[in-house]
Amino acid sequence: MKVVAxxxxxxxxxxxxxxxxxxxxxxxxxxxxxxVWEPKKAFRCLMARGVFAGQSVILIKPQTFMxxxxxxxxxxxxxxxxxxxxxxxxxxDIDLPLGRMRIRKGGSCGGHNGIRSIIERLGTxxxxxxxxxxxxxxxxVIGHVLGKFxxxxxxxxxxxxxxxxxxxxxxxxxxxxxxxxxFNSFNAVNAVKNP
Numbered sequence: 001m002k003v004v005a006x007x008x009x010x011x012x013x014x015x016x017x018x019x020x021x022x023x024x025x026x027x028x029x030x031x032x033x034x035x036v037w038e039p040k041k042a043f044r045c046l047m048a049r050g051v052f053a054g055q056s057v058i059l060i061k062p063q064t065f066m067x068x069x070x071x072x073x074x075x076x077x078x079x080x081x082x083x084x085x086x087x088x089x090x091x092x093d094i095d096l097p098l099g100r101m102r103i104r105k106g107g108s109c110g111g112h113n114g115i116r117s118i119i120e121r122l123g124t125x126x127x128x129x130x131x132x133x134x135x136x137x138x139x140x141v142i143g144h145v146l147g148k149f150x151x152x153x154x155x156x157x158x159x160x161x162x163x164x165x166x167x168x169x170x171x172x173x174x175x176x177x178x179x180x181x182x183f184n185s186f187n188a189v190n191a192v193k194n195p
Contacts, residue, residue: 001080002057002172004029005073006090007114010063016148018134019066021157022090025132025164026059032165035059043079045072053169058082069114070121077122087127088171090164091115096133099156099188101167103180104129128176130167132160159188 006027008020015023026048030037035048037059048059058080062072077087091112096102106126109116119125134157149157163186170179 001082002055002086002088003060003073003077003080003082004052004057004088004090004168005060005062005069005076007066007069007092008061009066010061016154018092018094018147018149021092021132021134021161023061024157024161025090025130025168026061028161028165029057029168030059037061039063043072043076045076047076053172055172057172067113068117070117070119073118074121084122084124084127087122088130088168089115089118089127090130090132090168092134093131094134094136096131096135097189098133098135098153099160099190100133101160101164101186102131102133102184103167103171103176104131105176128171130164130171132157132164156188163188 004026006022006025008014008023014020029052030048033050033052035050037046037048040047044062044064046061046063050057058076060072060076062069064072077084091114095110105128108125109119167179167183170182
């Protein structure tokens with residue numbers, strides 16, 4: 001069973017913020033396949049199920065807050081007898097410019113506390129990440145990731161979220177290596193400037 005987890009913070013006050021970009025991406029996938037979110041208290045998440053890119057998938061949005069994401073993601077992976085290789089994790093990345101995305105297999109948490117929590121709880125780094133670039137404010141990193149998108153940035157992120165649906169489909173259908181070749185050069189800023 002494939003598990004696609006989008007990271008973010010629960011609550012309306014965190015909607016439309018860089019740190020909840022992963023939530024937006026899995027929401028878009030759920031919308032695409034007509035999957036309905038249901039609260040799953042045992043896993044501390046919202047969960048939706050469906051078929052996406054020819055694969056049976058479990059979509060999850062941890063409701064633990066970002067720094068404890070592993071407490072939700074790891075039990076779901078284990079419960080469905082999935083391996084870490086079956087996990088696609090969608091996260092924000094402040095080290096990528098706004099509008100870019102990067103597919104990566106494994107690797108360290110890169111300072112992202114949600115990813116750190118998942119690595120600790122799974123006991124491995126070997127899962128696929130789709131990193132959505134949100135840029136950063138070097139003077140106020142926390143304020144940046146928890147602040148609302150500007151109207152201009154929102155337009156760019158809408159393009160990124162739409163493209164992330166295609167990227168996850170490609171990962172599931174063709175594998176991460178082929179998906180990297182197709183999507184790691186994507187730049188939504190160009191798409192917004194040249195519609």
